[in-house]
Amino acid sequence: MGKFKYTDENxxxxxxxxxxxxxIDAMMLPALWLVQEQEGWVSxxxxxxxxxxxxxxxxxxxxxxxxxxxxxxxxxxxxxxELCKTLSCMIMGAPELxxxxxxxxxxxxxxxxxxxxxxxxxxxxxxxxxxAPMIALNNQYHENLTxxxxxxxxxxxx
Amino acid sequence: MAxxxxxxxxxxxxxxxxxxxxxxxxHGRYDSIDKAFSMKPExxxxxxxxxxxxxxxxxxxxxxxxxxxxxxxxxRPRYLIVNGDESEPGTFKDRQIFQYDxxxxxxxxxxxxxxxxxxxxxxYIRGEYKWFIDRLNEAIEEAYKAGIIGPKVMNKxxxxxxxxxxxxxxxxxxxxxxxxxxxxxxxxxxxxxxPHGKECEWFYDMPATVNNVETISSVPNIVLNGYESYTxxxxxxxxxxxxxxxxxxxxxxxxxxLQYGEKMIDVINEIGGGMxxxxxxxxxxxxxxxCPILTAQEVEKAHLDYESMWEIGSTLGTGGMMIIPEGTSMxxxxxxLIEFYHHESCGQCTPCREGxxxxxxxxxKILEGEGSQNDIQTILDVCETMNGKTICVxxxxxxxxxxxxxxxxxxEFEAHFNN
Numbered sequence: 001m002g003k004f005k006y007t008d009e010n011x012x013x014x015x016x017x018x019x020x021x022x023x024i025d026a027m028m029l030p031a032l033w034l035v036q037e038q039e040g041w042v043s044x045x046x047x048x049x050x051x052x053x054x055x056x057x058x059x060x061x062x063x064x065x066x067x068x069x070x071x072x073x074x075x076x077x078x079x080x081x082e083l084c085k086t087l088s089c090m091i092m093g094a095p096e097l098x099x100x101x102x103x104x105x106x107x108x109x110x111x112x113x114x115x116x117x118x119x120x121x122x123x124x125x126x127x128x129x130x131x132a133p134m135i136a137l138n139n140q141y142h143e144n145l146t147x148x149x150x151x152x153x154x155x156x157x158x
Numbered sequence: 159m160a161x162x163x164x165x166x167x168x169x170x171x172x173x174x175x176x177x178x179x180x181x182x183x184x185h186g187r188y189d190s191i192d193k194a195f196s197m198k199p200e201x202x203x204x205x206x207x208x209x210x211x212x213x214x215x216x217x218x219x220x221x222x223x224x225x226x227x228x229x230x231x232x233x234r235p236r237y238l239i240v241n242g243d244e245s246e247p248g249t250f251k252d253r254q255i256f257q258y259d260x261x262x263x264x265x266x267x268x269x270x271x272x273x274x275x276x277x278x279x280x281x282y283i284r285g286e287y288k289w290f291i292d293r294l295n296e297a298i299e300e301a302y303k304a305g306i307i308g309p310k311v312m313n314k315x316x317x318x319x320x321x322x323x324x325x326x327x328x329x330x331x332x333x334x335x336x337x338x339x340x341x342x343x344x345x346x347x348x349x350x351x352x353p354h355g356k357e358c359e360w361f362y363d364m365p366a367t368v369n370n371v372e373t374i375s376s377v378p379n380i381v382l383n384g385y386e387s388y389t390x391x392x393x394x395x396x397x398x399x400x401x402x403x404x405x406x407x408x409x410x411x412x413x414x415x416l417q418y419g420e421k422m423i424d425v426i427n428e429i430g431g432g433m434x435x436x437x438x439x440x441x442x443x444x445x446x447x448x449c450p451i452l453t454a455q456e457v458e459k460a461h462l463d464y465e466s467m468w469e470i471g472s473t474l475g476t477g478g479m480m481i482i483p484e485g486t487s488m489x490x491x492x493x494x495l496i497e498f499y500h501h502e503s504c505g506q507c508t509p510c511r512e513g514x515x516x517x518x519x520x521x522x523k524i525l526e527g528e529g530s531q532n533d534i535q536t537i538l539d540v541c542e543t544m545n546g547k548t549i550c551v552x553x554x555x556x557x558x559x560x561x562x563x564x565x566x567x568x569x570e571f572e573a574h575f576n577n
Contacts, residue, residue, distance in 0.1 A: 020322040021342075022235065022362050028344035029327055033285075054344070067346040067504075068327025070285045082286075086247045087447060088405040088480055090494050124330065124498050125247035125447075126286045129405035129480065130412050139288040 002045035010034045014053070024054055028064050032071055041072035069123070077112045077119035079157045082136040086125035092132035093146070098122065100147045104154065117157070161420050161428045164391055164399045167375050168415040171258040177293060179300040182261035188306060190382035194269040195315050202273035202381055209385035210397035211377070214251075215241055215333070215370030216446060216476045218396075218464045221377075227358040228274055228365050236276040237366040238267060239342070239359070240374055242283040243326060243333035246446035247498060248478035251401035252371040254413050256283070256290035259375075260297035264321065266374035268311055269381050271319045274367055278320045281371070282338050285326045295323055330502035334550050335359060335368040337504065348506045349550035372401055392418035396463040406481030409434045418463040422452075425462065426481065437483040441566075445475025447495055448555030450562035451482075473558075488567035489574060492560060493521045499556045507548035513540045514556060524574050534571055537564055 006014060017030045031054060035046045047061040054061075065071045072080075081101065085094050098109075101120055105113050109122035128134040131143025135150070142153055170176040170185050182188075194202060207222030228236065240263070244252045255263050267279045283291050298307070298321050305313035307321055324342050326332050332341045336350035339361050359366040376398065380388050389397040396418035402425065403413045409431030416425065422442065426432065433439055439454045444462075450472040452460055460470055467474045482491060500514040517540055520533050541561045544553035564571060 017322075020320070022364070023343070025344035026324075026342050029325060029341070032327070033325055056344075064344070064346060068285070068329050070328030085494070086498050087443070087491065087494050088248060090490075091406055091482065091486060123286075123328075124501055125245065127244050127250045127253060127284065129248050129250050129478065130403060132405055132411075136286060139286075141289065 002048055004035070004039070004043065004046040004049045006034060007038060010038055025056075027054055028056075028061070029068075032061075032065055032068075036071060041075050075112075077117050079118045080121065080136075080138055081118060082121045082123045082126070083109075084124070084126045084128065084132070084134050084136075085122045086129075088129035088132040089125075089134060094133040096147055097133055097135065097145060097150055100150060101154075104151070118154075161416065161424045163429070164415050164417050166379050166388075166391075166399050166415065167255070167259075167262065167372060167401060168413075169259075170262065171254060176258050177260055177297060179261060179297065179304060179306075182259070182297075187259075187261040188265050188268075188312070190265060190269055190378035191312050191315075194272055194381050195311070195317070197381070199273045199275055202269065205385050206273070206377060206380060209380045209388040210392075210395075211373065211380060211388065212396060212398075212464070213370055214372035214376070214400055214476070216246060216448075218474060221369060221373050224358075224369070225270075225274055225367060227356055228367060229358065231275050234364045235278065236274060237361045237364060238271050238274055238276045238279040238374075239335075239339065239361065239366055239368045240267065240279060240281040240371055241333065241335060241338060241368055242281055242287075242371040243330075243338060244287075244371075245284055245330040245333045245502075246448065246476050246478065247495075248405055248443060248446045248480040249403055249476040250405070250478065251403050251413050251476070253287060253290050254401065255371055255375050256287065256294045260294045261301070262375045262378065263294070263371060264297060264301050264307065266377045267321055268307065268319050269377050270367075270369070270374055272311075272317060276367070277318050279322070280342060281321065281323045282326060282332070282342060283323060284332075285328045288325075291323055291325055298323065329504070330498075331504040331550075331552060334552070337550070338368065339366065346504070348504050349552075351549055393463045393465070395465050400462075400477045402462065403476070403478040404430045404481065405478070407434050407437050407483050408432065408481050416462065419466070420462045422460040422462055422479070423458050426457070426479070430481070433481070433483060437485070439481065440484045440486060441482040441488070443480040443482070443559070444472050446478045447480065447498065448559055449473045449475040450558045451566060453566055472562075488563055488570045489521065489525055492563045493518070493525060495559055495563075496521055496556070499552070503552060507553065509544045510548045510553040510556070513544040513553065516540050517556075517560060524571055527574055529571065529575055531572075531575075534564060534568065537561075 051058045051061045112119040134143040175181045211221040332347040337347035341347040500518045505511045541557040545557040
C-alpha cells in the first residue's frame with residue numbers, strides 16, 4: 001500500500017455514500033472526488049488506493065480518471081482558475097481575460113505560477129453562458145466578468 | 159402580439175429564499191403529492207401522456223411514452239435517473255431549478271417515482287455545478303429530515319423514495335442518457351448501442367427511466383392541476399412551456415419560461431431586450447450548440463417549437479439560444495465549436511473521434527490562410543462520413559452545426575483563401 005489514505009472524515013463519508021448504490025462500482029466518481037477534495041489532485045498512489053477500495057485494478061481507475069476532465073492528474077496551485085472558452089464566452093470576451101491572465105500572472109492554460117499560487121485551465125462550456133464571460137475559481141463561479149473585475153478577484157487571492 | 163412569460167416551472171424563482179423548505183411549503187411545494195397518491199400509478203402516466211409533456215433535455219421525446227416503456231413491476235428494483243448534466247453549450251436552465259426551487263425537483267421526483275413504481279432516484283449533475291449540487295443536497299437533507307422523502311413519503315404513504323445526487327466529472331457526453339448510466343456505474347461515459355425495439359434504460363441490468371431535470375419539474379403541476387392546465391399553453395404538438403435560455407450580446411441574457419410557439423425574433427427583442435451596444439444580429443444557434451445555425455433572415459421566420467424549427471431546417475434542442483452579432487467571424491465560430499466537439503468526443507467510434515479532429519485541423523488551416531475549395535469539400539465529406547455511422551447522436555450533431563455554418567457562410571471561409 002502507498003501513502004494515500006482517506007482522512008477519518010472522508011472515510012466516514014465514503015462509507016455513508018457507498019450505502020446508497022446497488023454496487024460498489026458506482027463509487028468510482030464519488031471516491032475520486034473525495035480524493036481530490038482531500039489532496040487537490042488525484043495521484044497515482046491515490047488511484048491505487050481507490051482501486052483497492054473498489055475491487056478494481058489500478059489501470060481501471062486510471063482509465064476512468066483520465067476520461068473525466070475535472071480530475072487533476074498533477075498537483076495544481078492554491079487557486080485553480082478555470083476559464084471558459086466556449087462560444088458565448090468567446091463572443092463576450094474570454095480571449096481578453098485569457099490575455100490578461102497571461103500578462104499579469106505569466107501563465108498559459110495548463111501552467112502554474114512559480115510560487116504555486118495560481119493554475120490556469122482553459123475549459124469547455126461550464127453552463128454559465130448567460131453570464132459570459134466567466135471563470136470558476138476553486139469551483140466558485142464568477143460571471144459577467146470584465147478585465148477589471150477579474151483583476152480584483154486575482155488581487156484578493158494574492 | 160407581445161411575448162408573455164409563463165410561470166409554471168419558474169413560478170417560485172423570484173421568491174426570496176424559495177430554496178428553503180419552509181418557504182417552499184408556503185408557496186405550494188409538495189401540494190401535488192396527496193393528489194398523486196390518490197391516483198393509481200398508471201393514471202399518473204396517463205395524465206402525463208395526455209399533457210403532451212416532452213423531454214426538455216434536447217430530444218423532445220414524449221415523457222409519458224417513455225414511462226410506459228418500463229416493464230411490469232416484478233421483484234427487481236426500479237430506478238428514476240434524473241439528468242442534470244446540462245453540458246450543451248448555450249444551455250443553463252436546469253441550474254435555475256437547483257438554485258431557486260430544488261424542492262420542485264424533489265416533488266417531481268416523488269410523483270414520478272410513484273408513477274414508475276421506483277423507490278430510488280439518482281440525480282446526475284455535471285461536476286462543475288458544485289455550488290448547485292450543494293444547494294440541492296441541502297434541500298434533499300431538509301426533505302429527509304421532514305419525512306417528505308425516506309421510508310414513508312410525507313410521513314404517511316406506504317411508499318419509500320430515496321434520492322442521491324451523483325456528481326459528474328466533466329464530460330459532455332455524460333448528458334447522453336446511456337453514457338450517463340455507464341458513468342454512474344463507474345465506467346467511462348461511453349454511450350451504449352441502442353436496441354432495435356424501444357425499451358426502457360437499464361441500470362445495473364435493472365429497469366430505469368432517464369428524464370431531464372426540467373421535465374421532472376414539470377410533472378407536479380400537471381398532476382395537481384390536470385393535463386388541461388398544461389395543454390392550454392404552447393402548440394398542438396408541443397403543448398406547455400419550456401425554460402428558454404438566451405446568451406450572447408443581448409441586453410437581458412438569462413432564462414425565461416415561455417410557451418412553445420413564440421416567435422424567436424420577438425423573444426430576442428422583447429424578452430432579451432434586443433442587441434446591446436448598437437450591435438446587429440448576425441445569426442442564432444437556436445437550442446444549444448448542436449442545432450443548425452440560423453441566419454438573421456431565418457431568425458425572423460423562426461418559431462420556438464419543435465415542428466416549426468424542423469420546418470426551417472434546424473431543431474429546438476434545449477431551447478438555449480446563442481446570439482451571434484455582426485462582426486463575428488463565422489470561421490472562428492466553427493473553429494470554437496469543433497474544438498469543443500473534438501475535446502468532448504468520447505472516442506468510442508472512429509468516425510467521431512477522428513472526424514472531429516480532422517475538421518478541427520482543416521478549419522485551423524483555413525484560418526491560417528492555407529485553405530482551398532478542396533478543404534471546404536473535405537469538411538462536408540467528413541461531416542457525411544460521421545453522420546449516422548456512430549453509436550450516439552454526437553457525430554450527427556457535429557455534422558448539423560458544422561455543415562450549416564459552412565453552407566450558410568461559405569464566403570467567409572473562402573475569404574481566408576486569399577489572405
